[in-house]
Amino acid sequence: MDSAMVIRALGALSQEHRLAAFRLLVQAGDEGMPAGAIAEKLGLVASSMSFHLAALANAGLVTQRRQSRLIIYSANYGVMNALMGYLTENCCGGVPCTTEEMCCPQPMATANDPEEDVA
Incomplete structure (x- = not known):
């Protein structure tokens, strides 16, 4: 994922209703949800929800995707995972984290670090 895509994705998520809609769609899974149902769950008018979904x-x-007269929205898990990967790719000093562990960055050693002198 390039930095322009990351900036566009983070920009889209930096608004409260879009973030809430995206999180709702992540929970909905591959089945997705129609725009009207998303708007109803979030307490928004349909036209406002359409604007936010278009930004996402x-x-x-x-x-x-169109399903009869409805437009069904789904989270794009590939892009979501790529964004998460981009944000965390250097969290462990450049060493990839395994799926079983959380990112636990180690403090960077400094020239005045007393542990550096211990050998």
Whole structure:
């Protein structure tokens, strides 16, 4: 994932209703949800929700498909995982973390670090 895509995704998520909608779609799974149901769950009017969903789609964070007269939105897990990977790729000093462990960055050694002198 390049930095321009990361900035676009983070920009889309930096608004409270879009973040809430994205989190709701992540919970909904591959089945997704129609825009009206998302708006209802979040207490927004449909036109406002459509605006926010369009911003998420433009950033690649959600996909949409037509199902009869409804447009169903789903989280794009590939982009979500790529974004998370980009944000955490250097969290362990450049060493990839395994899926079983949390990122636990080690403090950087400094020239005045007393542990550096112990040999």
